Amino acid sequence: MPESPRYLVGLGRDADAEHVLRTCTGLADPRAKIEEIRGSLQTDRRASLRDLAGRAFGLKPIVWVGILVAAAQQFVGINVIFYYSTTLWRSVGFGESNALLITAITSLINIGATVLSLLLIDKVGRRLLMLSGSLGMAVTLGVMALAFSQAITTVAGEVLLPGVWGVVALVSANLFVAFFGVAWGSIMWVLLGEMFPNRIRAGAMAVSTAVNWLSNFAISTTFPVMAAISLTGSYSFYALSALASFFLVKHLVKETAGIELEDMDSQLRHTPAPDHGNR
Numbered sequence: 001m002p003e004s005p006r007y008l009v010g011l012g013r014d015a016d017a018e019h020v021l022r023t024c025t026g027l028a029d030p031r032a033k034i035e036e037i038r039g040s041l042q043t044d045r046r047a048s049l050r051d052l053a054g055r056a057f058g059l060k061p062i063v064w065v066g067i068l069v070a071a072a073q074q075f076v077g078i079n080v081i082f083y084y085s086t087t088l089w090r091s092v093g094f095g096e097s098n099a100l101l102i103t104a105i106t107s108l109i110n111i112g113a114t115v116l117s118l119l120l121i122d123k124v125g126r127r128l129l130m131l132s133g134s135l136g137m138a139v140t141l142g143v144m145a146l147a148f149s150q151a152i153t154t155v156a157g158e159v160l161l162p163g164v165w166g167v168v169a170l171v172s173a174n175l176f177v178a179f180f181g182v183a184w185g186s187i188m189w190v191l192l193g194e195m196f197p198n199r200i201r202a203g204a205m206a207v208s209t210a211v212n213w214l215s216n217f218a219i220s221t222t223f224p225v226m227a228a229i230s231l232t233g234s235y236s237f238y239a240l241s242a243l244a245s246f247f248l249v250k251h252l253v254k255e256t257a258g259i260e261l262e263d264m265d266s267q268l269r270h271t272p273a274p275d276h277g278n279r
Contacts, residue, residue, distance in 0.1 A: 006040075009041060010041055040198055052203050070208040071212065073212060073245075075245075076141070077141070077241070079219065080219065102170065117185065121187060126187050126190065129187055130191075131249050133184050134243070134245045146168075147169035148232045
């Protein structure tokens with residue numbers, strides 16, 4: 001991975017910055033971009049977390065958007081699938097070996113979906129993939145909630161999914177992972193790296209990432225309690241969270257594909273999405 005042009009220009013290594021720009025962006029003559037970066041650096045001052053302060057409940061609105069996006073990625077319950085999948089499938093009637101196999105297959109599906117995301121992200125755009133992923137996750141999680149509502153408890157206290165409901169839950173869970181992997185799994189991190197203006201990027205990303213991991217902790221540690229009360233209720237909550245993530249992206253998230261980092265300040269003040277064909 002090359003150093004970023006912004007970092008190199010800040011060190012006075014313009015020749016290295018030009019080389020990176022030619023190699024990574026295809027610019028034939030990157031000198032104008034070098035001057036634009038230099039101007040951006042000259043207007044910047046040393047960043048601090050105080051730069052995130054604003055009038056919207058103490059923070060700038062764009063910082064709140066980043067926080068909500070970071071939390072939404074975890075509130076759909078993706079790590080419940082990864083952390084508890086073997087125990088979950090065993091609890092609804094699958095044998096231990098089958099449960100382990102299902103977990104391995106789920107991980108491979110996640111990898112494949114992430115590769116597909118890499119192929120689509122610049123062609124389709126961030127917002128459309130995230131919107132589609134949110135709807136797909138909401139539907140598949142809703143079907144899982146329906147499947148678990150059919151569960152029966154044996155005399156021995158074991159939970160079983162009768163008839164085809166076990167297969168329905170299994171297929172829905174893996175489709176959920178696929179929708180997550182192709183959209184929110186990777187694109188959220190790309191979006192957080194692109195959506196903030198240069199002057200607050202480091203601090204805003206730090207706060208958003210902290211919220212993401214705190215949300216992960218909250219969701220993963222509360223699942224056993226929620227599952228003991230109701231698996232249907234648990235997955236209904238995750239389905240509603242996925243649906244909420246759709247409206248979050250639809251109303252608050254701007255497309256960042258094709259926007260230069262130095263232009264992010266002005267782009268945030270103007271809502272039209274960039275033309276993907278004009279890069």
